[in-house]
Amino acid sequence: MVTAMAEAPVKVPGVEGRAGKFPGPSLIPALTAIQERAGWLPREELIALAREVNRPLYEIEGLISFYPHFRTDPPNTVQLSVCHDLSCWLRGSDERIAAIKQRYGADADVEIVERSCIGRCDIAPAASVNEAPVTLAADAVDAKIAAAKAIAAVSTAAVSTASGAHPNGRHQDGAPGPAPARWPNDPYPTPAHRYGVVDAVLAGTRDTAGVIASLKDAGLRGMGGAGFPAGRKWDLVASAPGDVKYVICNADESEPGTFKDREILATQPHLVLEGLLLGMLAIGAQDGWVFIRHEYGPEERALAREIDHLRAAGYLGPDARGSGKRLNVEIFTSPGGYILGEESALIECMEGHRGEPRNKPPFPGTYGLHGKPTLMNSVETFAHVPVIARNGAAWWNAQGAGSATAAAHSGLKFFAVSGHVERPGVYCVPMGTTARALLDLAGGVTGGQALAAIQPGGASSNFLGPDALDVELDFATVQAAGSMLGSGAMVVMAEGTDLLAAAVNVLRFFRDESCGKCVPCRVGSAKAHVLLGDLLARGGGPADVDETVRQLATVMRRTSICGLGQVALGPVASVLKLSGNG
Ligand SMILES: Cc1cc2nc3c(=O)[nH]c(=O)nc-3n(C[C@H](O)[C@H](O)[C@H](O)COP(=O)(O)O)c2cc1C
Ligand code: SF4
Ligand code: FES
Numbered sequence: 001m002v003t004a005m006a007e008a009p010v011k012v013p014g015v016e017g018r019a020g021k022f023p024g025p026s027l028i029p030a031l032t033a034i035q036e037r038a039g040w041l042p043r044e045e046l047i048a049l050a051r052e053v054n055r056p057l058y059e060i061e062g063l064i065s066f067y068p069h070f071r072t073d074p075p076n077t078v079q080l081s082v083c084h085d086l087s088c089w090l091r092g093s094d095e096r097i098a099a100i101k102q103r104y105g106a107d108a109d110v111e112i113v114e115r116s117c118i119g120r121c122d123i124a125p126a127a128s129v130n131e132a133p134v135t136l137a138a139d140a141v142d143a144k145i146a147a148a149k150a151i152a153a154v155s156t157a158a159v160s161t162a163s164g165a166h167p168n169g170r171h172q173d174g175a176p177g178p179a180p181a182r183w184p185n186d187p188y189p190t191p192a193h194r195y196g197v198v199d200a201v202l203a204g205t206r207d208t209a210g211v212i213a214s215l216k217d218a219g220l221r222g223m224g225g226a227g228f229p230a231g232r233k234w235d236l237v238a239s240a241p242g243d244v245k246y247v248i249c250n251a252d253e254s255e256p257g258t259f260k261d262r263e264i265l266a267t268q269p270h271l272v273l274e275g276l277l278l279g280m281l282a283i284g285a286q287d288g289w290v291f292i293r294h295e296y297g298p299e300e301r302a303l304a305r306e307i308d309h310l311r312a313a314g315y316l317g318p319d320a321r322g323s324g325k326r327l328n329v330e331i332f333t334s335p336g337g338y339i340l341g342e343e344s345a346l347i348e349c350m351e352g353h354r355g356e357p358r359n360k361p362p363f364p365g366t367y368g369l370h371g372k373p374t375l376m377n378s379v380e381t382f383a384h385v386p387v388i389a390r391n392g393a394a395w396w397n398a399q400g401a402g403s404a405t406a407a408a409h410s411g412l413k414f415f416a417v418s419g420h421v422e423r424p425g426v427y428c429v430p431m432g433t434t435a436r437a438l439l440d441l442a443g444g445v446t447g448g449q450a451l452a453a454i455q456p457g458g459a460s461s462n463f464l465g466p467d468a469l470d471v472e473l474d475f476a477t478v479q480a481a482g483s484m485l486g487s488g489a490m491v492v493m494a495e496g497t498d499l500l501a502a503a504v505n506v507l508r509f510f511r512d513e514s515c516g517k518c519v520p521c522r523v524g525s526a527k528a529h530v531l532l533g534d535l536l537a538r539g540g541g542p543a544d545v546d547e548t549v550r551q552l553a554t555v556m557r558r559t560s561i562c563g564l565g566q567v568a569l570g571p572v573a574s575v576l577k578l579s580g581n582g
Contacts, residue, residue, distance in 0.1 A: 026352025066354040069336030076111040085256035087121035087418035121418040208282035217393030224378030240373035251292040252341035256459040258489040260414040261379035263426040265299035269306040275382025338513035357562040401430035420494035450495040457486025462574035510568035521565025542579035
């Protein structure tokens with residue numbers, strides 16, 4: 001007999017306990033708060049937390065062991081984190097790290113930790129002293145350490161993030177200087193003009209369908225790496241069934257060579273937040289978050305100030321500017337790990353689980369945070385929304401450069417340029433600008449040397465040789481040239497660079513950052529690194545790479561769950577190809 005089904009009880013978000021995950025609200029904010037207060041996670045505090053929330057201690061230990069930022073021993077007076085990844089390696093990090101270890105290795109007050117990219121590739125070789133970024137290249141690090149010892153804590157408030165102003169960008173060479181007055185994607189001449197599109201939507205003089213239509217017409221692609229069309233994504237999430245939906249801005253940028261989102265967050269948090277608010281209004285979400293890597297302290301503070309402003313100006317709250325709509329935006333600080341940039345791992349983290357990517361589908365657009373439809377875009381994607389919505393798709397299209405169709409070359413693109421260039425930094429250029437023009441903007445190859453190779457899209461993109469310099473930097477053209485635009489990060493390598501060693505450096509990054517969930521990535525990246533490391537130590541080159549590495553590359557590409565494992569050996573394979581051993 002069929003009986004009417006009782007109405008399913010409404011689940012409180014965050015309390016689902018699916019597939020071996022612990023049910024209940026996330027404990028990560030509580031752990032972050034303890035660490036912020038105590039500087040580490042004392043065991044007695046963890047036991048007290050477990051008792052207080054009635055959750056097993058091993059759940060807490062499982063979280064702590066996954067996230068690299070959590071520590072279970074007290075820190076020394078000086079935490080010196082040194083980066084050894086590609087952009088830093090190209091600028092002599094190995095030698096500088098060795099020298100630093102010699103100088104401070106016996107100093108009981110100084111703890112030296114080699115780290116993956118800290119997002120300061122433009123001051124490479126980069127380091128941080130008690131989280132305050134500093135270049136390892138000069139005496140700067142000695143001064144910072146001395147200051148940290150003197151005051152037992154370094155102020156991270158005023159990080160010099162800029163040097164010489166440039167019409168299209170700014171670079172960092174150590175000397176502080178002004179940022180461009182306004183990046184070209186900022187439609188607002190003064191602060192008083194900001195949030196004009198959100199104002200119009202809240203006042204009912206514009207509808208969000210029109211905003212989505214303009215994103216589609218503009219052909220705006222996701223700037224976080226995959227390039228998924230933004231307007232289509234907004235449409236999909238807007239039409240996904242469900243009353244509760246969420247929006248997340250992915251500010252976890254952690255790949256060697258990528259740091260343009262950092263610059264956007266620092267200089268135009270108003271555009272990122274306006275894009276986020278428009279996303280919330282477009283899909284019908286009340287809650288939005290910016291998920292930001294913990295190394296971006298100064299940028300997080302800029303964001304927090306702007307959120308405070310939004311609250312004070314009445315955009316956030318139960319009745320946003322009298323519209324009757326509730327809007328709330330919070331910052332979620334990452335507990336560390338490159339893999340959290342992958343959208344489903346990020347969501348797992350926000351839910352309070354170990355940040356391992358989910359099998360997809362379902363995608364976050366239909367099953368995201370707490371199982372609800374979730375719109376996730378990167379910092380740069382959101383930052384471009386206001387200008388497109390305000391100036392229109394035709395204006396955006398006209399900003400592009402290059403010889404192909406307007407759709408391929410529409411709009412503007414931020415690039416991080418690092419490695420062997422005269423002026424590493426962030427540049428905002430027309431989409432479709434050639435790699436050569438971008439390189440020129442960054443002052444050319446260091447010391448006027450010849451070019452050996454570039455990675456046009458950050459560490460995970462394939463190396464391209466000097467003959468690719470005239471490739472127009474847009475998604476389709478870079479892909480056709482055998483690499484990818486990724487999130488827009490050009491790493492430059494001068495003639496004389498051991499390209500295989502550079503690619504093995506990238507492989508080490510992926511090995512270190514593999515979350516370990518799936519065997520091909522976890523075991524394959526470690527195995528390949530051992531094989532290639534031995535080969536380099538023997539003085540071998542591309543011609544000596546044996547078949548096992550190629551087989552591992554194929555297996556990892558085909559069978560890894562997420563993009564990390566799929567691309568980990570891509571750069572190595574591309575170097576083999578460039579050298580005629582592909
Ligand atoms: C290993 C891995 C790391 C990623 N890291 C980031 C990141 O740091 N920032 C980001 O926006 N997207 C990152 N992504 C892409 C996200 O999964 C997702 O596609 C993106 O945030 C969507 O925004 P978009 O459409 O605006 O690009 C990463 C993907 C993978 C596979
Ligand atoms: S590919 Fe690597 S990073 Fe991605 S889920 Fe598998 S083990 Fe984790
Ligand atoms: S800070 Fe070293 S590679 Fe990014």
